[in-house]
Amino acid sequence: MIQALAKKATVRDDVATESQERPAIRIKGLSKRFGSFTAVDNVTIDIARGEFFMIVGPSGCGKTTLLRILAGLEAPTDGSIDVSVEAGSQRPVNSMVFQGDSIFPWMTVWDNAAYGLKMRRAPQAQIKEVVGHYLDRTGLLKFADAYPHQLSGGMKQRVSIARAFANDPEILLMDEPFSALDAQNKLLLQEELLRIWEENKKTVLFITHDVDEAVKLGDRIMVMTAQPGRVKTVVPVSLARPRDVLELQQNPEFGKLVHQIWSSLREEVQRARELDEAKGVRK
Amino acid sequence: MSAHIEADTVRPTRSWKLSENTRDRVISVASPVLLLLVWEIAARTGLIDTRFFPAPSSIFETLVTLSSTGELWQHTAASLQRLFIGFLVGGIPALILGIIMGLSRPVRAIFDPLISATYPIPKSSILPLALLIFGLGEGSKIFMVAVGVFFPVAINATAGVREINKIYLDVGRNFKASRWDTFRTIALPGALPVIMTGIKLGVGMGLVLIAIAEMMGAKSGLGYMIWAAWETFSVEQMYVGLFVIAIIGFVLTLVLNEIEKRLVPWKR
Secondary structure (H helix, E strand, O other): OHHHHHHHOEEEOOEOOOOOOOOOEEEEEEEEEEOOEEEEEEEEEEEOOOOEEEEEOOOOOOHHHHHHHHOOOOOOOEEEEEEOEOOOOOOOOEEEEOOOOOOOOOOOHHHHHOHHHHHOOOOHHHHHHHHHHHHHHOOOHHHOOOOHHHOOHHHHHHHHHHHHHHOOOOEEEEEOOOOOOOHHHHHHHHHHHHHHHHHHOOEEEEEEOOHHHHHHHOOEEEEEOOOOEOEEEEEEOOOOOOOOHHHHOOOHHHHHHHHHHHHHHHHHHHHHHHHHHHHOOOO | OHHHHHHHHHOOOHHHHOOHHHHHHHHHHHHHHHHHHHHHHHHHOOOOOOOOOOOHHHHHHHHHHHHHOOHHHHHHHHHHHHHHHHHHHHHHHHHHHHHHHHHOHHHHHHHHHHHHHHOOOOHHHHHHHHHHHHOOOHHHHHHHHHHHHHHHHHHHHHHHHHOOOHHHHHHHHHOOOOHHHHHHHHHHHHHHHHHHHHHHHHHHHHHHHHHHHHHOOOOOOHHHHHHHHHHOOOHHHHHHHHHHHHHHHHHHHHHHHHHHHHHOOOOO
């Protein structure tokens, strides 16, 4: 039974002919069940090309599962994902910036950032140029030969971002990339991320539990419900770009949006807590 | 009087300040030298039985004689060669199998029970079997070393791969690393620190087993030299053999530590 459902589920990344009109990502009726536990339930959403799309939700709402399905690390139980790729494109479909320490401790900063390109056997000249560019943009060029243990947490996460950007994917997936950082580093990295993103406006899917971050970075914010994870509401963010993450905090529109998202999220966080307490699980 | 004592206690302890490390080093060199000295005196004054514990000076004399005739080098070279070949014959398959076992559940399910069942067998006890299968020549010696090296390397390689944070394998999949790339860029380097520990254990085990194996039906090697010394009651020669084996073990440890430092530069 489960297998039959799994077969129905598809992740397609085939070439689209009319790519300009089609959304970059079309998620239709996507569900993921682990045994009797439903992590993601019937999520349907279109994400436009070049959109910075934010997902917020209480912990355990299946947002990471959703991203892992998009990254090809989990198979959906039901539903489909369509990623439209420009005709003739050689670029990889997606690259992920993982939550926590994910850069290889046994590689130098340079080799880490070059990983995706090396894996797809890109020509040396291209690797040199692209990796050099993104290490420069992330301020890591002078640490190119350093090993991760010599870097701070913020620098490691910058390597992870450089690695994903250097791979030049159709879409970037970011799973709470700044959650382990202190407030000051977080602010700097948000600024840096926006600056790099402005260069080529890739489609980004970004998970966070930080509402401020969601409003600062996103074009739209999807709020997910507590278990099972469904789409509760999608809020457009009309703040002008390019944005200054510091200036934004004084913007009344910013405050209104943060308040709006928080009110929507609070019910779900409350409900997630009740669910946890009912199960006797301490988070 | 009391003023004098005060001045004395206040005297700066500079000589001790610069020396915590130096002092340890001096002591660690001095203690074996002192032991040899006590041994020498005890042997010359007849405090200990020189039939069992000949004076260090006479052992050294034998060492000089044996090395000048080239006999010692010939035995040392024979042992080292067996150790080296056995290390490769046992270590390389162990490394490959261990890493694959770490990566693949089915492969682990096949080999884990076999390794768990054969690992506790004392390796020295299979020497008669090795002699039966491989005869008295080089084969049985190399086999014994290979067996000694195989287990710690295979077991540590499996453990090393399984200890790799799963997130690194996810990164590999997300960045479309092939099977071979995953092995080469994630499993092998990720497990390397633990593998190096296995290799050190394996070389130690190999050294034990080569000495034992050469005592049975060998015509060369340090194990043979020690055994022959027992048969001719040439106690000094026995000590020379033990001494050279100890030196080999010591040098190999230094070499492996240096190799580890070069292969694992990301560990502080």
